[in-house]
Amino acid sequence: MLLRSLASLCLLAAVAFAVPAQEKRVHHQADLSDHDHDDKHGFQYDHEAFLGKEEAKTFDQLTPEESKDRLAKIVDRIDTNKDGFVNHAELHYWIKHRQRSYINDNVNKHWKDYDKNQDDKIAWEEYKNTTYGYYLGEEFDDVDDKATYKSMLNRDERRFKMADRDGDGIATREEFTAFLHPEEFDYMRDLVVQETIEDIDKNGDGKIDLYEYIGDMYTPEDGESEPEWIQTEKKHFTEMRDANKDGHMDANEVAHWILPGEVDHADNEAKHLIHETDNNQDEKMSKKEILANWNMFVGSQATNYGEDLTKRHDEL
Structure with a gap:
């Protein structure tokens, strides 16, 4: 036994x-x-x-x-x-x-x-x-x-x-x-x-409701007070993520x-580097x-x- x-x-x-890396869920568009x-x-x-x-x-x-x-x-x-x-x-x-x-x-x-x-x-x-x-x-x-x-x-x-x-x-x-x-x-x-x-x-x-959204990021320990960033994420959910305000995504x-396709991180970074360097x-x-x-x-x-x-x- x-x-x-x-x-x-x-x-x-x-x-x-x-099991290779694809098992990790994609939460956000890959940043640089x-x-x-x-x-x-x-x-x-x-x-x-x-x-x-x-x-x-x-x-x-x-x-x-x-x-x-x-x-x-x-x-x-x-x-x-x-x-x-x-x-x-x-x-x-x-x-x-x-x-x-x-x-x-x-x-x-x-x-x-x-x-x-x-x-x-x-x-x-x-x-x-x-x-x-x-x-x-x-x-x-x-x-x-x-x-x-x-x-x-x-x-x-x-x-x-x-x-x-x-x-x-x-x-x-x-x-x-x-x-x-x-x-x-x-x-x-x-x-x-x-x-x-x-x-x-x-x-x-x-x-995805608010509790599921937060629960995927944070599980409190016994007696632990809620971190400040959780309040920020809750605000993001209600004001931005839930666009039609029905309480769900x-x-x-x-x-x-x-997958915010309108965001081109490489383009933004190129502009940033040129702005900081182009004297x-x-x-x-x-x-x-x-x-x-x-x-x-x-x-x-x-x-x-x-x-x-x-x-x-x-x-x-």
Whole structure:
């Protein structure tokens, strides 16, 4: 009995590890950074927007001299028309490209795990057997919460079929990207909204009320007073999220919440960087102007140290 329990725990861990990143619900349109955009307290948001989240970590380990040298080479790459300046269109394209690189890296990482026959395609059967194979044979008998794992399988299959545009049961790299990152594809929009509602809607009425909205973000501990930010979120719900004021968010309102298509973060960031760097106000940046403001674009050990000092000072 003990050995069976230990085996079940190990297998549960294996399945949890096998299920890839698409199981995480998309709450909001992907932003350029996990940090708040507040230049008064550092430029980490700008670093991740300009470099991509992973590359920004690399620059954080460099000296200021190394960081500026690499930045100079990046500027040459951004300046695609080779006129010696970086304009809005070039910077906007670069930032969008960096964000897309993050997605491509994530897809490539999972691709190797699931393309078992190395035909540069992933069939639904390949994905299903790799992720759930052992449990399929046992009909989830070794899993305590059978319903959860069956629900995960059904959800994966529904998303895979939606991403598989030609309906042949086989995902190309583009279709597998839509499977892992549906928020990036217009034709997956309705599915993202549906998954979000299913995860938050606890009473099963197909809508999200205020209590479900807050409950998805915060569960109070015994005796704990409600944080101030909860009041802000409640206000957002009543004044913004619930547009028709019926006390719920329906599918259209959820879509506006999590997929605000009118917001182009890359465009906003490009405008911001040019505004802060373009000293002569000619609406473009020279390499000299960029390097003079290098710590806004890229990090280093020195800038991180400075941000740490600022953070400690604020805490005091």
